[in-house]
Amino acid sequence: KMAERFMKRLKLAAIETHVADARTCCLNPATSTHRQMNDEELERAGVPAGLIRISCGLEDKEDLIADLAQALDG
Structure with missing residues (x-):
């Protein structure tokens, strides 16, 4: 749930x-x-429920950092 809320707050x-x-x-x-x-298989595979994979694109790095920061601050 926390991962989902974080991702929804991202603007870029x-x-x-x-x-x-x-x-x-x-x-x-x-x-x-x-x-x-299932949860046990995810943990064994090193994929915790709250893991977020981010693939950075071509946006300005400062814009990306600011977007991540505001999403973390919620």
Whole structure:
């Protein structure tokens, strides 16, 4: 739930099920690419429920840092 709230607060990053894009994308593997695994399997695989994968795109680095900071501050 916390990962989902964080991702929804991002303004530049798109929530995607893939990370192959020129724009910044993010995803929560536990609810997307690894959703078929139960909690125990996720932990063994090193994919905790709150993990967020971020693939940085071509946006200005300062804009990305500011966006991540504001999303963390909530």
